[in-house]
Amino acid sequence: MRILVVEDDPILADGLRAGLALKGSATDVVATCEDAEAALSTTRYAAVVLDIMLPDGSGVDLLRRLRRKRDTTPVLLLTARDAIEDKVGGLDAGADDYLAKPFDLDELAARLRAITRRESGRAESQFEHGNITLHPVDLSVTVEGHAVTLSRREFALLSALMERPSQVRSRAELEDVLYGWQEEVESNALEVHIHHLRNKIGRDAIETLRGLGYRMRAVR
Amino acid sequence: MRSLKLRLFAALLLATSFVWLAAVAWIYVSSRRELEHVLDTRLQEAARMVASLASGLDRTAAAGSEGTLPPLGSYERQLSCQIWSLDGRMIARSSGAPAAQLSQDAPGFSDRQIDGERWRVFTVEDGSRGVRVMVGDRVGLRERLVSDLIKGLMWPALLIAPLLGGAIWACLGQGLRPLRRMARDLASRNAEDMSPVSLARAPAEVRPLADALNTLFRRVEAARRHEREVTAFAAHELRTPLSGLKTQAQVALATEDPQVVRGALQQIVAAVDRTARLVRQLLTIARLDADPEQAPRTPVAVGPLLAEIVADIPKSDHVRVTIEPSARDLVLDTNAECLQLALRNLHENAAQHTIGGNIVWRATADGLLVEDEGRGIPPDEIDKVGTRFFRGRHRSHAGSGLGLAIVKIALSKVGAQLLIGNRLDRTGVRSYVMFRK
Numbered sequence: 001m002r003i004l005v006v007e008d009d010p011i012l013a014d015g016l017r018a019g020l021a022l023k024g025s026a027t028d029v030v031a032t033c034e035d036a037e038a039a040l041s042t043t044r045y046a047a048v049v050l051d052i053m054l055p056d057g058s059g060v061d062l063l064r065r066l067r068r069k070r071d072t073t074p075v076l077l078l079t080a081r082d083a084i085e086d087k088v089g090g091l092d093a094g095a096d097d098y099l100a101k102p103f104d105l106d107e108l109a110a111r112l113r114a115i116t117r118r119e120s121g122r123a124e125s126q127f128e129h130g131n132i133t134l135h136p137v138d139l140s141v142t143v144e145g146h147a148v149t150l151s152r153r154e155f156a157l158l159s160a161l162m163e164r165p166s167q168v169r170s171r172a173e174l175e176d177v178l179y180g181w182q183e184e185v186e187s188n189a190l191e192v193h194i195h196h197l198r199n200k201i202g203r204d205a206i207e208t209l210r211g212l213g214y215r216m217r218a219v220r
Numbered sequence: 221m222r223s224l225k226l227r228l229f230a231a232l233l234l235a236t237s238f239v240w241l242a243a244v245a246w247i248y249v250s251s252r253r254e255l256e257h258v259l260d261t262r263l264q265e266a267a268r269m270v271a272s273l274a275s276g277l278d279r280t281a282a283a284g285s286e287g288t289l290p291p292l293g294s295y296e297r298q299l300s301c302q303i304w305s306l307d308g309r310m311i312a313r314s315s316g317a318p319a320a321q322l323s324q325d326a327p328g329f330s331d332r333q334i335d336g337e338r339w340r341v342f343t344v345e346d347g348s349r350g351v352r353v354m355v356g357d358r359v360g361l362r363e364r365l366v367s368d369l370i371k372g373l374m375w376p377a378l379l380i381a382p383l384l385g386g387a388i389w390a391c392l393g394q395g396l397r398p399l400r401r402m403a404r405d406l407a408s409r410n411a412e413d414m415s416p417v418s419l420a421r422a423p424a425e426v427r428p429l430a431d432a433l434n435t436l437f438r439r440v441e442a443a444r445r446h447e448r449e450v451t452a453f454a455a456h457e458l459r460t461p462l463s464g465l466k467t468q469a470q471v472a473l474a475t476e477d478p479q480v481v482r483g484a485l486q487q488i489v490a491a492v493d494r495t496a497r498l499v500r501q502l503l504t505i506a507r508l509d510a511d512p513e514q515a516p517r518t519p520v521a522v523g524p525l526l527a528e529i530v531a532d533i534p535k536s537d538h539v540r541v542t543i544e545p546s547a548r549d550l551v552l553d554t555n556a557e558c559l560q561l562a563l564r565n566l567h568e569n570a571a572q573h574t575i576g577g578n579i580v581w582r583a584t585a586d587g588l589l590v591e592d593e594g595r596g597i598p599p600d601e602i603d604k605v606g607t608r609f610f611r612g613r614h615r616s617h618a619g620s621g622l623g624l625a626i627v628k629i630a631l632s633k634v635g636a637q638l639l640i641g642n643r644l645d646r647t648g649v650r651s652y653v654m655f656r657k
Contacts, residue, residue, distance in 0.1 A: 009460045009463075009464055011490060014483075053456045055615050078463075080456035081455050103466075103467075105474070
């Protein structure tokens with residue numbers, strides 16, 4: 001899951017990057033409305049964590065502009081105020097959820113999972129495909145009921161593929177999911193992760209479509 | 221009297237009564253004069269008429285052969301007539317006429333008291349016939365006539381008075397309706413409603429009041445908006461560092477990776493430092509706010525104070541600070557602590573916003589100024605600079621939005637003023653501390 005954090009406080013932004021990485025997400029951090037709009041126009045994010053009070057304007061205004069452009073990326077607002085009218089204003093402007101500062105990292109992660117789940121039209125919190133079950137809550141995967149230990153990247157890769165199992169995900173798309181901007185990507189890194197993943201969940205679970213990308217093999 | 225309506229009512233009622241009483245007095249005086257005139261004329265005519273008739277009378281006839289006059293209602297026997305011979309014998313008198321001679325004066329009008337009653341008498345002498353005719357009126361009857369006339373006017377008026385009062389009361393109620401309507405509108409508002417009072421239906425007399433109210437509403441609304449803004453800024457500035465602290469702490473707890481733990485702990489230390497500074501500044505503001513008095517003043521040498529501040533505040537290596545001789549040698553009659561607070565925060569600001577370049581302190585004829593070579597203040601934010609917790613677009617990470625607010629309060633305590641703006645010669649901020657002469 002790739003997430004955009006729009007927050008101008010460097011310490012909080014750094015904490016969100018580190019914290020969301022622990023929860024299995026790749027995170028990009030920007031500090032202004034302007035940078036956020038630029039990032040959103042070039043990259044597809046699973047969700048946006050948006051601070052309301054930004055140096056170059058209001059996060060709520062940014063959200064309104066986004067929704068006017070028919071961008072439906074799920075947005076979670078971070079507010080310093082917890083007055084009802086602030087919450088109502090934010091939700092009416094098109095936010096999917098809000099959290100008042102200071103918040104709990106686990107709660108933030110759970111709410112992000114919830115709004116991305118709603119966005120993809122699922123009700124249940126886990127993904128199932130054949131004999132593989134993926135639990136985003138505790139980052140665990142079971143194959144035929146047995147727990148499998150995956151690295152953070154492997155988990156992110158598997159959840160990207162299992163979100164829409166019948167769909168082919170391109171190489172670039174998958175790299176986007178795995179890495180934020182600041183991270184260096186080695187040319188064969190994706191192949192290495194796929195290789196490890198196949199070793200852990202079964203050789204046939206993921207199929208390669210040459211020149212197109214990867215997808216989950218259809219369940220017979 | 222507190223009620224406008226009661227006051228107007230009393231005033232109108234008094235004025236009406238006064239006018240009405242004056243009218244009655246006028247009518248009394250003029251009808252009385254008129255009546256006297258008419259009655260006198262009647263006396264005169266009656267006397268002449270009797271004198272002309274008297275020629276056929278037996279001049280020797282004794283009293284008792286007087287003719288009778290028909291009754292005249294309540295004014296019965298108003299007129300009495302006597303005919304005397306010139307040698308002083310009564311020839312005839314009307315019924316009810318007194319036996320005593322009505323007048324002893326010369327012909328013409330005269331007043332006389334007979335048997336305790338006052339008479340108005342007209343006397344005619346007819347030398348050719350040898351008679352003196354006297355016709356008299358009881359003055360008491362005359363008075364009654366006048367007072368009956370006035371009473372006739374008074375009674376209906378007294379009956380009408382309550383009606384008049386009621387009408388005045390109703391008219392006042394009608395006239396004061398716009399005021400009542402405004403009061404009702406205002407009373408039914410909720411506390412948040414600061415919309416202006418409608419002027420469209422307000423009469424000219426109420427308009428100044430409505431205008432004044434609207435001005436007040438606008439001021440209260442502006443103050444409230446300002447307060448809301450400050451609260452919002454404050455909430456953001458206080459809760460964001462807490463949020464950072466908590467998140468970093470949770471990261472440190474959640475990971476096994478020693479490098480991530482170390483990174484998080486370092487961030488926590490930095491966050492605590494920043495929060496500590498924020499708390500210090502908040503306490504400074506609270507202390508300055510608590511004491512509204514002007515600070516006591518002594519001569520303060522600006523040079524050493526500035527040198528100390530400059531040495532104390534960290535700056536990037538590419539920044540050069542110059543204290544010009546004019547500032548170094550300046551001695552001000554001011555409060556050392558307030559001046560130190562103001563200059564320290566101004567210098568901190570300049571140092572935070574200048575990444576490379578010069579910061580220059582200089583004295584002028586009536587103040588002290590510092591110029592930096594930072595990015596300056598966006599023009600639309602100039603007015604908000606110095607609002608508590610306000611941090612503009614060109615904010616520095618270390619700022620709390622309280623520095624300039626502290627400068628403003630500290631300077632106000634020594635009768636000085638902060639004028640802050642962008643430099644005209646290049647980008648950068650020019651902060652000017654103006655001391656009143």
